[in-house]
Amino acid sequence: MNKESIYGLTFEQLTDWLMERGHKKFRASQVWDWLYRKRVTAFSEMIDVNPECVQVLTDHFDMETLNEHLKQESADGTIKFLFRLHDGNLIETVLMRHKYGLSVCVTTQVGCNIGCSFCASGLLAKSRDLSASEIVEQIMKVQFHLDGAGKEERVSHIVVMGIGEPFDNYANMANFIRVVKDHKGLAIGARHITVSTSGLASKIVDFADSDLQVNLAISLHAPNDELRTRIMKINKAIPIAKLMQAIDYYLERTNRRITIEYILLKDVNDRREHALELIELLGERRQLATVNLIPYNPVDEHSQYQRSEKESVLAFYDTLKKHGFNCSVRLEHGTDIDAACGQLRSKQIKKDDAGRSSLALG
Ligand code: SF4
Numbered sequence: 443m444n445k446e447s448i449y450g451l452t453f454e455q456l457t458d459w460l461m462e463r464g465h466k467k468f469r470a471s472q473v474w475d476w477l478y479r480k481r482v483t484a485f486s487e488m489i490d491v492n493p494e495c496v497q498v499l500t501d502h503f504d505m506e507t508l509n510e511h512l513k514q515e516s517a518d519g520t521i522k523f524l525f526r527l528h529d530g531n532l533i534e535t536v537l538m539r540h541k542y543g544l545s546v547c548v549t550t551q552v553g554c555n556i557g558c559s560f561c562a563s564g565l566l567a568k569s570r571d572l573s574a575s576e577i578v579e580q581i582m583k584v585q586f587h588l589d590g591a592g593k594e595e596r597v598s599h600i601v602v603m604g605i606g607e608p609f610d611n612y613a614n615m616a617n618f619i620r621v622v623k624d625h626k627g628l629a630i631g632a633r634h635i636t637v638s639t640s641g642l643a644s645k646i647v648d649f650a651d652s653d654l655q656v657n658l659a660i661s662l663h664a665p666n667d668e669l670r671t672r673i674m675k676i677n678k679a680i681p682i683a684k685l686m687q688a689i690d691y692y693l694e695r696t697n698r699r700i701t702i703e704y705i706l707l708k709d710v711n712d713r714r715e716h717a718l719e720l721i722e723l724l725g726e727r728r729q730l731a732t733v734n735l736i737p738y739n740p741v742d743e744h745s746q747y748q749r750s751e752k753e754s755v756l757a758f759y760d761t762l763k764k765h766g767f768n769c770s771v772r773l774e775h776g777t778d779i780d781a782a783c784g785q786l787r788s789k790q791i792k793k794d795d796a797g798r799s800s801l802a803l804g
Contacts, residue, residue: 450576474627478624509525510525520776523587533552533605535548546599549606550571550577554605558674573614599630602618608638637658638701641685663711665722666719669716708738710747720733724767737772
């Protein structure tokens with residue numbers, strides 16, 4: 443039986459857990475410091491923590507439940523990690539280098555049930571949610587990698603945009619954020635953390651009401667229901683009007699800016715008429731929204747979609763700009779490795795499956 447991972451506990455939970463076992467409150471601060479500031483990899487290295495406390499932690503918790511299975515490094519410094527979970531499942535985590543710092547894109551589920559028609563991750567249905575610790579551990583593994591390189595680099599930004607729909611795993615996603623934000627530990631600023639959703643309206647409302655206070659990105663990808671349902675089947679259950687209501691609630695409640703993600707698919711949603719429809723749809727929300735245009739990374743499995751021409755991307759961008767929108771085109775990372783989200787994982791799973799069937803045949 444696997445032990446629980448220590449990385450799943452928030453500071454408050456760790457404090458309560460230790461105090462329930464008769465340990466003083468300050469032990470939690472010591473342990474937290476060893477975990478997230480000094481970043482040891484074994485409880486026995488926590489040398490100023492009393493031996494009984496070290497023993498009780500060792501008896502109940504693990505410090506490693508993710509194993510690095512594969513690592514791909516791009517010429518631009520992007521690194522894709524493929525981790526194997528204790529149950530054998532594979533997940534992807536990506537480290538990206540930006541001018542403003544080092545950002546990590548984390549996965550929140552094994553597979554995804556949202557089924558966006560352009561997505562390599564959505565090809566594999568969700569088999570389970572990741573625990574909070576499995577999400578935190580992705581950050582820790584990347585940070586250990588950076589620590590090992592000895593350049594004193596720190597993960598400064600997090601995007602919750604990897605495989606899975608984070609709001610379909612809300613409680614674990616929320617605890618993950620509480621751990622990485624904690625100022626006594628990794629202390630990653632709330633403004634440096636972005637959670638991206640395909641548009642689960644009721645969870646957007648919960649998120650607005652929560653203590654999390656991190657950034658929100660909405661994967662919109664189309665300006666009308668007909669097109670959006672074609673691209674993202676979630677739109678059938680939660681149409682654009684419902685999504686916009688939730689966005690309005692979020693904007694009013696938090697007064698924070700949001701990002702609207704819009705993946706550009708050649709001749710599908712990238713024409714001028716789509717840009718004008720998007721402008722109409724977002725209306726006055728443009729004051730608090732940034733539209734992030736994402737040139738599509740083609741994947742073999744979705745050959746119906748191609749990448750938009752450069753001219754179409756620029757024309758779309760210009761149209762939004764002319765109408766007073768804050769707009770950006772996502773810079774590409776790791777184009778020389780399996781760049782699309784979920785691509786490395788699905789390739790590896792196919793390879794494993796092929797290996798298994800040839801073994802079975804042999
Ligand atoms: S784009 Fe995101 S929400 Fe849509 S299927 Fe892929 S992982 Fe799921």
